[in-house]
Amino acid sequence: MHPDATTELSDDRKTLTITIPINLRRKGLRKQIVAANGQDLPLTKPRKDEALIRALARAFYWRKQIESGQSANARELAAKEKIDHAYLSRIMRITMLAPDIVEAILDGRQPRLVSLDLLMGGFPDAWPDQREALGFPDT
Structure with missing residues (x-):
């Protein structure tokens, strides 16, 4: 004790x-x-947000498509994927999350308030600010 x-x-x-x-x-x-x-x-025990995990996977896949030159830019990729360019851009933004936040989401250790809808609404660019805004411990 x-x-x-x-x-x-x-x-x-x-x-x-x-x-x-x-x-x-x-x-x-x-x-x-x-x-x-x-x-x-x-x-709370870990809970995996499957929608958020799928969005992360798609976002990183799309980013790789652009970085590898398979698509020239997000507008071209959106046309190939037959989705709205603005939607693709908002989803791809989650690739800018701090690596420890991405890992926590994949493990289901994210704070309850963290959801795809919340992240699509925007979050700070700086990783320490992301952790504070989203309720993650400082690393």
Whole structure:
């Protein structure tokens, strides 16, 4: 047990109260419980967002198509894929996420608020700002 934790037994000896010091840290739009040793406590089990994972796969595939020269640009690729150019561009933007955020999404460890809809609405360019805005721990 943590050295600052306390226990108290009620007078009728039916209730045991255990007090453990914690801190709450704001992470993006939510608060995270932080243990006394500074580690975040996971509150939920991993959940894979299949739509977001599929979008990541398509985005990286499309990026590779352009970078390899198989398509000259996003407009040409959108025409080949028979999809709206603006949609393709918004999906491809998620390839700009920090690598640890992409890995967390693939593992299902992203914060609950992170969804394809949220990311399509935009996110900061700088990786530290992304982590803060999306509720990921600093690395």
